[in-house]
Amino acid sequence: MTRHYNFCAGPAALPSAVLERARSELLDYQGRGLSVMEMSHRSDEFVAIAERAEADLRDLLAIPSHYRVLFLQGGASMQFSMIPMNLLGQGGSANFIQTGVWGKKALNEAKRLGFACHVAASSEANGHTAVPGEESLTISDDAAYLHYTSNETIGGLEFDYIPQAIRVDGNDVPLVCDMSSNILSGPIDVSEFGVIYAGAQKNIGPAGLTIVLVRDDLLGSAPSTIPSLFDYQLLAEAGSMVNTPPTYAWYLSGLVFQWLKNDVGGLEAMDAMNQRKAQKLYAAIDGSRFYSNPIARQNRSRMNVPFVLADERLDALFLREADEAGLLNLKGHRSVGGMRASLYNAVPEEAVDALIAFMADFEQRRG
Amino acid sequence: MTRHYNFCAGPAALPSAVLERARSELLDYQGRGLSVMEMSHRSDEFVAIAERAEADLRDLLAIPSHYRVLFLQGGASMQFSMIPMNLLGQGGSANFIQTGVWGKKALNEAKRLGFACHVAASSEANGHTAVPGEESLTISDDAAYLHYTSNETIGGLEFDYIPQAIRVDGNDVPLVCDMSSNILSGPIDVSEFGVIYAGAQKNIGPAGLTIVLVRDDLLGSAPSTIPSLFDYQLLAEAGSMVNTPPTYAWYLSGLVFQWLKNDVGGLEAMDAMNQRKAQKLYAAIDGSRFYSNPIARQNRSRMNVPFVLADERLDALFLREADEAGLLNLKGHRSVGGMRASLYNAVPEEAVDALIAFMADFEQRRG
Incomplete structure (x- = not known):
């Protein structure tokens, strides 16, 4: 068995220790004679797994008790519909900060569903290479919430601040954040947010699970005519088990939470490691004339590092040689090309x- | 490692051979140095896995080429919303045959969303112990489709015929079937249906995946204001990858399809085995004065066999002793009690x- 280095943007690398643990109990969970996949979601065994996962996540992120934690299906993209359906039940508009592809998808889905939308700020003019300054936010008078994407996975652009969602009339509105690609990368202050959501397949677990944190006061105002599986209140009351949840993905995510707590030592330790990893790679890119990254320094993503070669005709060779060297999935997103x-x-x-050693060697040989 | 016998209604037993295969490549898929869970859904490796799964499913069920196969999230319950949203775009009503809990949920969800609904037949009067005769169906003039649940998992009631969905005016309407708990239990004629859907967690794979077969002519009439992840046409065009699909559940389902083809020998062989299993158990129940099952013989489910003891005070003891004997998850659904x-x-x-030997022994000792 070989484990290569996997730089995939998602579904992404999982800790080997988690996969080894999963393998050891795949056919027989703790002597019960069956796999976690084969258990009723309402069995004592699975309920204990589910509750432990939630407790560990609450512990890691210091989630206040007035937030619900939902374990859902459909990916972050399903939240692009669920959020306006839940939060615009009393009217008002959805406000968005646009910093790239995923934020645009969230905006377009709310528009598609017929909701009033307002762009409070956008980095489109600079090609999404720098996050709009906080002073440039113009939140509409009818704003019901402000949505942003804390890390744009494709562009490699990450917020270096938490936006203050204050309308011109001085009223706060709930802040809603798609944290799919940087949740759990370090500590956050959950109490600054109304809703945080994330597809699992980057820092949480396998694809097919979506985590949603919702502040209690945002439950219960959805119209009774939306799909029942979209209603945060119903989902919260049922402990995310209105119907059968993705049990195995939930279990694996719980193993990742245990790994973060016990093996890594919590989110501050994780944050320090992530800072170090990113700084090293950006330093290597900046120190070279062959590689480059276009993002403003204060907004460079710690999670997704896009870069291009000085000569794009070498892209295919770079990727092939990297793959042969056990450095997998470095190809940039099909919409932007280059590397990531x-x-x-x-x-x-x-x-x-x-990766840095390979890049230096490749530059020396081919640059 | 021990593998007990698992009679869970879902998430349900998976073939040990499938789990062993999954275990053997959990950390390293075919020498690629990463898990299937860690692959991009757009990678060559995963696309090959996904296409192979679809091809094997098409082969097993002899799915005609004018049907799309979708691999989705949300469970069968999400289809309770998606089906009317997709099929009632041109107006008309949803017609339902009601034979138990799941069919009722499908009806209630369509009502909740504000769609016109009509009950074409119901077995409520007989306590859902016998499927309504085909001659009793009254399909409304404005019917856009007829929905039924081919096997009611909780009640243990299975259709012994495929309903003909013909309106009084003589026009056919598409037949829509929730096959969650009996799909792949034997051959079916897919061409009789407009839509077939099934949550994976019984006969397909782990929870978190839903398979939908849709006839081509039913695509493309959904209003453009429904969530984009609900639109069969968009999902079909994107090969079920509008966003990241539940890749690991898709892969495991593919392994189950290979097991059905190669180890079992196809759905006719599976059908014969399922008939034998069910006949044996019903014969044991009928041959006893201690156990009983209330369902009309021609509608007894081959998949879910509910039964009660002559003295319900023995239920807890039966379940405990069965569990100790390695016969797991025999407790009836919380809404009906008894065994299943x-x-x-x-x-x-x-x-x-x-199980039959245990039941006979228990009856002799305690009956």
């Missing part, structure tokens, strides 16, 4: 060191 | 033999 190294939690520092 | 043995494809005939 995703440095999620489960990507070890040695992987970054190996 | 689910005999899905992955439950081997030896499991049924062991």
Whole structure:
């Protein structure tokens, strides 16, 4: 068995220790004679797994008790519909900060569903290479919430601040954040948010699970005519088990939470490791005349590092040689080309060191 | 490691051979140095896995080429919303045959969303112990489709015929079937249906995946104001990858399809085995004065066999002793009590033999 270094943007690398644990109990969970996949979601065994996962996540992120934690299906993209359906039940508009592809999708889905939308700020004019300054936010008078994407996975652009969602009339509105690609990369103050959501397949677990944190006061105002599986209140009351949840993904995510707590030592330790990994790679890029990254320094993503070669005719060769060297999935997103190294939690520092060494060697031979 | 006999109604038993295969490549898929869970859904490796799964499913069910196969999230319950949203775009009503809990949920969800609904037949009067005769169907003049649940997992009631969906005016309407708990239990004629859907967690794979077969002519009439992840046309065009699909559940389902083809020998062989398993268990129940099942013989489910003891005060003891004997998850659904043995494809005939022997022994000792 070989484990290569995997820089995939998602579904992304999982900690080897988590996969080894999953393998050891795949056919027989703790002597019960069956797999976690084969258990009723309402069995004592699975309910204990589910509750433990939630408790560990609450512990890691210090989630206040007036927030619900939902374990859902459909990906972050399903939240693009669910959020306006839940939060615009009393009217008003959805406000958005636009910093790239995923924020645009969230905006377009709310528009598609017929909701009033307002762009409070956008980095489109600079090609999404720098996050709009906080002073440039213009939140509409009818804003019911402000949505942003804390890390744009494709562009490699990350917020260096938490926006203050204050309308011209001085009223706060709930802040809603798509944290799919940087949740759990370090500590956050959950109490600054109304809703935080994230597809699992970067820093949480396998694809097919979506985590949503919702502040209690935002439950219960959805119209009774939306799909029942979209209603945060119903989902919260049922402990995310209105119907059968994705049990195995939930279990694996719980193993990742345990890994973060016990093996890594919590989110401050994870944050320090992520800072180090990203700084090393950006330093290598900046120190070269062959590689470059276009993002403003204060907004460079710690999770997704896009870069281009000085000569794009070498892209295919770079990718082939990297793959042969056990450095997998460095191809940039099909919409932008070039390279992208995703440095999620489960990507070890040695992987970054190996990538930097390969890049230097490639530059020397081919640059 | 121990593998007990698992009679869970869902998430249900998976073939041990499938889990062993998954275990062997959990950390390293075919020498690529990463898990299937860690692959981009757009990678060559995963696309090959996904296409192979679809091809094998098409082969097993002889799915005609004018049907799309979708691999979705949300469970069968999400289809309770998606179906009317997709099929009632041109108006008309949803017609339902009601034979138990799941059919009722499908009806209630369509009502909740504000769609016109009509009950074409119901077995409520007989306590859902016999499927309504085909001659009793009254399909409304404005019917856009007829929905039924081919096997009611909780009640243990299975259709012994495929309803003809013909309106009084003589026009056919598409037949829509929730096959969650009996799909792949034997051959079916897909061409009789407009839509077939099934949550994976009984006969397909782990929870978190839903398979939908849709006839081509039913695509493309959804209003453009429904969530984009609900639109069959968009999902079909994107090969079920509008966003990241539940890749690992898709892969495991593919392994189940290969097991059905190669180890079992196809759906006719599976059908014969399922008939044998169910006949044995019903014969044991009928041959006893201690156990009973209320369902009309021609509608007894081959998949879910509910039964009660003559003295319900013995229920807890029966369940405890069964569990100790390695016969797991025989408790009836919380809404009906008693016992339920689910005999899905992955439950081997030896499991049924062991259950019957245990039941006879228990009756002799305690009956």
